[in-house]
Amino acid sequence: MASLNRKRIRLGNHDLPFQLVLLAFGIVTFFPLVLVIITSFKSNTQFYHNFWLPELPLHFGNYSSALRIIWRYIVNSVLYSGSTICLIAMIASVAGYVFARFIFPFKTALFLGFITLIMVPGVLTLAPRFVLVRDLGLVNTPGALISVWVSGGLVLSTWLMRSYFESLPQELFDAAYVDGAAEWQVFIYVSVPLARPMIATVAMTTLISTWNDLIWPLVTITDKDKMPLAMGLMQFSSDFETDWGTLFAGYVISSIPLLCVFAVAMRQFISGLTSGSIKA
Amino acid sequence: MFGRGRKIAPYLFISPFFIGYAIFFLYPVIQSLQLSFYRQVGLNKAPRFIGFDNYVRLVTKDDLFIKALTNTTYYALGSILIIVPLALLLALILHSPKLRLREFFRFLYFTPNITAGVVVGIIFGLVFEEQYGLINNLLLAPLGIDNVRWLREARWVMPAVILLGAWKWTGINAIYFMVGLQNIPPELKEAARVDGATRWQVFWHVTLPLLRPILAFVLTIAIIGSYNLFAEPAILVGLEGGPNNAGMTMTMYLYTRGFRELKMGYASAIGYSLAVIILVLSVVQLVLIRAFRED
Known part of the structure; x- marks a missing residue:
């Protein structure tokens, strides 16, 4: 016991430098973001006068002028990413459930066929996808983004949902069958409520990948008022090129939605993602 | 037991998945393969079959492609040799049981990952700025x-992009590693330490082997992510890749050929080369990791 205690204490002393390393990491990580916040309150004169320290007075006006432009892009992104998430959540939970719980010919072959294509980089299909979307008359419409985002995100999402449904104990389902539940009832009243954590994870991976996707909107969207945020920020950057305060205020505003979502649900996101994909 | 409905039902239920996937994913993948054997300039011109000419030209005559490939590989190596070990170190520290504010640190390290590429590009434009930038001014001076001419001198462009990558990706990878560390029963480490193993020995012989599945996951994501790098360098140094194209990645090159010059056939060939590279590297990496388990 005594020796064990001594070990604990030694460990404790060892940990002090580690904590310092952690702090250093933290500062390096956060400093650029703090710089953005500091700059967002500056006028141009203040910005050129002192590049990286805060300076009074604070210019809150930057935020209102940035918001006037940025809100449009945020609304667009919420709509586009929101519809994508809903569609993916529905399709992937049904497909994942079927792949996990049904036995039917070619099941494994079908599933493996889908999964191997996860390696295919999205950019590979950029050219033919554009031609396809153009032929369908979807260029410069939300449909161009949503259709491609949904089909692109479905693979990982179905994979995650399938591994989750597979991990649920058989007794849960047996109990429901014994009570006379039909398959669709088991799905809606038993499986989906149980899978809520994994659905949340799916929603968040989809949110990250669609919210920050730049290259596909760049190819398909041309109207300013239809741009999603990631692309709108690019437009915004060239519109406000010389107005640093407003530019950075816009960046701060644009970061808030995702930060809020992840502040609330991060632990959930990580555990779902890793338990689903790593154990598979 | 369930009659005929049971036989068709599964296919019916996966059909939305199927259809969406087939139209917007599988079809373009195949279409792209076909297109890569054609010469097509412009969106409405008829394509002309030229066999492997696109691929041959890529490998033998296209210096810019080789350049983009080298740049991207440079970044991938940096990301595997610098970012992944750094993330592992960070995870080991974050995992230490006495740490306070663990949740806070986790969130802190995650923030770069959800910051939009455009914003990251602009921020790092300031970080790498020659005269007033953070690094030259606060760290090097x-x-x-x-002063290092980060974005103005060809040899410093990729190191700058790697630093940016480290800033953006170390945190999320550390979080993945942390999950792996949490799944290792503490008794194993305790036992090793009681047997007199040093911290390093415990790490090398107990922790690391048990982390193998997570390591495989992180490396695969790192390889795929590296070869898909687009937004950050594009914002940082422009779509042409800055001085002497030193920052041009394969994705940027594909984009300029395909959507600036509208050479769709050629762009598809670039895309397929990229896909093959990623596939081969991922498989090699998985095999290597498995090989380590054998000994």
Whole structure:
């Protein structure tokens, strides 16, 4: 016991430098973001006068002028990413459930066929996808983004949902069958409520990948008022090129939605993602 | 037991998945393969079959492609040799049981990952700025090191992009590693330490082997992510890749050929080369990791 205690204490002393390393990491990580916040309150004169320290007075006006432009892009992104998430959540939970719980010919072959294509980089299909979307008359419409985002995100999402449904104990389902539940009832009243954590994870991976996707909107969207945020920020950057305060205020505003979502649900996101994909 | 409905039902239920996937994913993948054997300039011109000419030209005549490939590989190596070990170190520290504010640190390290590429690009434009930038001014000047022309001099462009990558990706990878560390029963480490193993021995012989599945996951994501790098360098140094194209990645090159010059066939060939590279590297990496388990 005594020796064990001594070990604990030694460990404790060892940990002090580690904590310092952690702090250093933290500062390096956060400093650029703090710089953005500091700059967002500056006028141009203040910005050129002192590049990286805060300076009074604070210019809150930057935020209102940035918001006037940025809100449009945020609304667009919420709509586009929101519809994508809903569609993916529905399709992937049904497909994942079927792949996990049904036995039917070619099941494994079908599933493996889908999964191997996860390696295919999205950019590979950029050219033919554009031609396809153009032929369908979807260029410069939300449909161009949503259709491609949904089909692109479905693979990982179905994979995650399938591994989750597979991990649920058989007794849960047996109990429901014994009570006379039909398959669709088991799905809606038993499986989906149980899978809520994994659905949340799916929603968040989809949110990250669609919210920050730049290259596909760049190819398909041309109207300013239809741009999603990631692309709108690019437009915004060239519109406000010389107005640093407003530019950075816009960046701060644009970061808030995702930060809020992840502040609330991060632990959930990580555990779902890793338990689903790593154990598979 | 369930009659005929049971036989068709599964296919019916996966059909939305199927259809969406087939139209917007599988079809373009195949279409792209076909297109890569054609010469097509412009969106409405008829394509002309030229066999492997696109691929041959890529490998033998296209210096810019080789350049983009080298740049991207440079970044991938940096990301595997610098970012992944750094993330592992960070995870080991974050995992230490006495740490306070663990949740806070986790969130802190995650923030770069959800910051939009455009914003990251602009921020790092300021970080790498020659005269007033953070690194030259705050880190190098106090050490008496002359200003580094990060984005203006070809040899410094990729190191700058790697630093940016480290900033953006170390945190999320550390979080993945942390999950792996949490799944290792503490008794194993305790036992090893009681047997007199040093911290390093415990790490090398107990922790690391048990982390293998997570390591495989992180490396695969790192390889795929590296070869898909687009937004950050594009914002940082422009779509042409800055001085002497030193920052041009394969994805940027594909984009310029395909959507600036509308050479769709050629762009598809670039895309397929990229896909093959990623596939081969991922498989090699998985095999290597498995090989380590054998000994």
